[in-house]
Amino acid sequence: MNAKHTGGAPKVAYLNARLIDPASRLDTMGGLLTQGSLIQDLGPHITAHSLTQEWRSIDCGGNILCPGLIDMKVFAGEPGAEHKETLETASFAASAGGVTTFITMPNTDPVIDDVSLVEFVKRHAMSGALVNMYPMAAATRGLKGEAMTEIGLMQLAGAVAFTDGDRAISDAVLMRRLLSYASRFNALIVQHIEEPGLAHGGCMNEGEVATRLGLQGIPHAAETIMLERDLRLVELTGARYHADQLSCAASVEIMRRAKRQGLPVTCGLSAAHLALNEIDVGS
Amino acid sequence: MSSSRTQAAIPFPHRHLLGIKDLSAGDIHIVLELADSYVELNRQVEKKQDLLRGRTLINLFFEASTRTQSSFELAGKRLSADVVNMPVGTSSVRKGETLIDTAMTLNAMNPDLLVVRHPDSGAVELLSQKVDCAVINAGDGSNEHPTQALLDALTIRRRLGRLEGLLVAICGDIAHSRVARSNIYLLNIMGARVRVVAPPTLVPAFIERLGVEVHHDMREGLRDVDIVMMLRLQQERMQGAYVPSLREYFHFHGLDYAKLSEAKPNALIMHPGPMNRGVEIDSEVADDIDRSVIREQVEMGVAVRLAILDLLSRNLKNTSSRPNPVQLNMDRP
Numbered sequence: 001m002n003a004k005h006t007g008g009a010p011k012v013a014y015l016n017a018r019l020i021d022p023a024s025r026l027d028t029m030g031g032l033l034t035q036g037s038l039i040q041d042l043g044p045h046i047t048a049h050s051l052t053q054e055w056r057s058i059d060c061g062g063n064i065l066c067p068g069l070i071d072m073k074v075f076a077g078e079p080g081a082e083h084k085e086t087l088e089t090a091s092f093a094a095s096a097g098g099v100t101t102f103i104t105m106p107n108t109d110p111v112i113d114d115v116s117l118v119e120f121v122k123r124h125a126m127s128g129a130l131v132n133m134y135p136m137a138a139a140t141r142g143l144k145g146e147a148m149t150e151i152g153l154m155q156l157a158g159a160v161a162f163t164d165g166d167r168a169i170s171d172a173v174l175m176r177r178l179l180s181y182a183s184r185f186n187a188l189i190v191q192h193i194e195e196p197g198l199a200h201g202g203c204m205n206e207g208e209v210a211t212r213l214g215l216q217g218i219p220h221a222a223e224t225i226m227l228e229r230d231l232r233l234v235e236l237t238g239a240r241y242h243a244d245q246l247s248c249a250a251s252v253e254i255m256r257r258a259k260r261q262g263l264p265v266t267c268g269l270s271a272a273h274l275a276l277n278e279i280d281v282g283s
Numbered sequence: 284m285s286s287s288r289t290q291a292a293i294p295f296p297h298r299h300l301l302g303i304k305d306l307s308a309g310d311i312h313i314v315l316e317l318a319d320s321y322v323e324l325n326r327q328v329e330k331k332q333d334l335l336r337g338r339t340l341i342n343l344f345f346e347a348s349t350r351t352q353s354s355f356e357l358a359g360k361r362l363s364a365d366v367v368n369m370p371v372g373t374s375s376v377r378k379g380e381t382l383i384d385t386a387m388t389l390n391a392m393n394p395d396l397l398v399v400r401h402p403d404s405g406a407v408e409l410l411s412q413k414v415d416c417a418v419i420n421a422g423d424g425s426n427e428h429p430t431q432a433l434l435d436a437l438t439i440r441r442r443l444g445r446l447e448g449l450l451v452a453i454c455g456d457i458a459h460s461r462v463a464r465s466n467i468y469l470l471n472i473m474g475a476r477v478r479v480v481a482p483p484t485l486v487p488a489f490i491e492r493l494g495v496e497v498h499h500d501m502r503e504g505l506r507d508v509d510i511v512m513m514l515r516l517q518q519e520r521m522q523g524a525y526v527p528s529l530r531e532y533f534h535f536h537g538l539d540y541a542k543l544s545e546a547k548p549n550a551l552i553m554h555p556g557p558m559n560r561g562v563e564i565d566s567e568v569a570d571d572i573d574r575s576v577i578r579e580q581v582e583m584g585v586a587v588r589l590a591i592l593d594l595l596s597r598n599l600k601n602t603s604s605r606p607n608p609v610q611l612n613m614d615r616p
Contacts, residue, residue, distance in 0.1 A: 140523070141523060146523065147522055147523020147524065147527070148523045148524075148527045149523075149527055150527040150528055150530070150531040151527060151531075152527075152531050152534065152535050153530070153531050153534060174524070177484045177524065177525060180483040180484050181482055181483060181484045181525075181526070181527075183483055184482050184483050184499040184500075237483070
């Protein structure tokens with residue numbers, strides 16, 4: 001913000017934008033001024049009329065201007081399915097969609113469960129990628145849910161969190177030890193909250209629609225049981241925990257309670273779960 | 284305690300040695316003093332004493348052991364006891380009734396001293412309730428290994444002259460270690476301060492209630508300590524259940540010179556054995572001639588076991604009377 005440091009840097013004004021900044025609860029039409037890599041000012045008061053000659057202005061045409069999005073659950077094709085997508089093309093897609101940072105999931109082929117594979121992803125992140133890219137590593141070897149991975153060494157190599165991706169870590173003893181071990185490194189464990197036995201074979205919410213369509217449903221309990229269990233284990237171990245992809249209101253209530261309790265937990269949900277519901281399966 | 288004890292000039296009011304938990308600072312002091320004098324005996328050419336002549340010592344090891352068993356065997360033989368090593372195949376042994384049956388069977392053979400190691404915590408105490416002889420716990424499950432703690436104390440005392448006020452770090456698999464528990468009890472009783480250092484998966488719940496400071500970071504845990512006690516990490520625990528891998532364990536918890544540099548400059552390095560070089564301890568550190576007292580611990584082991592056999596034998600029944608020679612009774616039909 002210090003003008004002395006940015007005196008010679010180019011001055012750019014982004015005008016006629018919908019400014020959104022969730023942190024300050026801002027959502028307004030207006031403009032934003034940058035000098036070099038710093039934001040000088042923003043708000044509804046910044047318009048073409050308020051500018052002096054030295055500013056180069058860009059008309060945003062009413063589009064959204066907001067902090068870069070962070071996608072913390074990217075299933076990239078590389079390594080293993082480069083014909084579909086590489087880390088580089090994933091970064092192109094991300095930048096096109098306003099995502100400036102993404103975190104890759106470890107369920108690739110091979111699974112990112114080893115220091116050298118974490119280093120492989122990091123190396124790509126530093127070379128070709130257009131956006132910031134960080135690897136999440138596997139929590140159990142080969143995502144098999146049997147033996148924990150080298151959390152400490154992979155964290156040193158640059159892994160930002162540990163997960164078995166779209167597989168739940170179902171063994172309660174292993175989950176307890178995993179959380180306990182991770183707590184020593186203050187490492188984040190990300191869990192796919194689904195009790196595999198209850199969810200087995202299911203493809204949509206259990207209810208009238210599933211019955212009418214003849215599709216096997218998954219009860220809410222498959223999610224809430226796993227979430228409740230994990231939160232008890234977090235209580236026991238003090239580890240940082242992220243519940244991936246909540247999909248029912250009951251889970252939100254459980255998370256709210258855990259946060260009120262002061263547990264070091266967070267949760268995520270997908271846009272699809274916010275915008276759609278089971279009725280959309282039938283249509 | 285009603286038996287006559289003509290030899291018992293030293294008050295050691297215990298029939299068995301089941302755990303450090305049962306001992307007072309005075310008891311421990313007596314064991315260490317006596318063991319000190321036995322160190323000299325062990326270094327002589329003539330090591331034989333008559334103290335346990337006519338007595339029978341049975342080594343009953345339900346779990347494999349090299350140094351503890353041979354240490355007790357040597358101690359028994361040096362005091363002239365008849366030593367019998369009972370081979371117990373772990374596979375053929377069960378808990379509960381079978382253990383008690385084993386105890387009854389052995390009791391019928393009239394041993395005077397029974398040295399027992401068992402994979403279950405509490406098994407040795409249970410056995411002691413069923414026999415008439417003195418029972419020495421040579422390690423029960425994850426509960427206690429009292430002679431190990433005593434020999435560690437003797438080693439420290441001979442090197443540093445005291446136990447009181449020392450800062451001791453016990454590092455490694457605390458959760459499954461009887462050595463750790465016995466040492467924690469003993470060091471606390473004798474006025475030392477104890478830290479345990481291990482990844483959280485290897486620290487049992489509420490261990491701090493035993494009077495220790497818990498550290499998960501090895502460098503922090505070793506800061507300014509006088510003694511570094513390493514524990515063995517069993518192979519099956521480093522396959523991903525408790526610790527991800529051998530190399531990660533060694534990286535964060537193996538004792539090398541870098542981590543050791545946090546300890547006091549002359550801090551002693553101890554290990555109850557058998558060591559896993561490259562897992563919990565760096566080879567060079569283990570062999571450091573100035574600081575590693577690992578082989579000395581083995582020597583002190585024999586001395587401590589001599590002292591324990593000596594003290595417990597003073598409390599045995601019929602201590603004062605010479606055993607009567609067996610007589611053939613010709614009058615009986």
